[in-house]
Amino acid sequence: MLNPAIGKLIENYENRYRLVIDVAKKARKVSEAAEQRGEIIIEKPVSIAIDKIADEKGL
Numbered sequence: 001m002l003n004p005a006i007g008k009l010i011e012n013y014e015n016r017y018r019l020v021i022d023v024a025k026k027a028r029k030v031s032e033a034a035e036q037r038g039e040i041i042i043e044k045p046v047s048i049a050i051d052k053i054a055d056e057k058g059l
Helices: 006-010 016-037 045-057
Strands: none
Touching: 006 016, 006 045, 016 045
């Protein structure tokens, strides 16, 4: 199970598709930024993106 719970994130969106799009965009940015810096990301970019969105929403 992803932490934070997806159910709590969905409550802050009109629909789940908007959440998926936002997570995908943020994950792409995380991945591109790490690639530019030459970092190796151990955690998956989608997990990092979900955590960032949850922090932004105050969850």
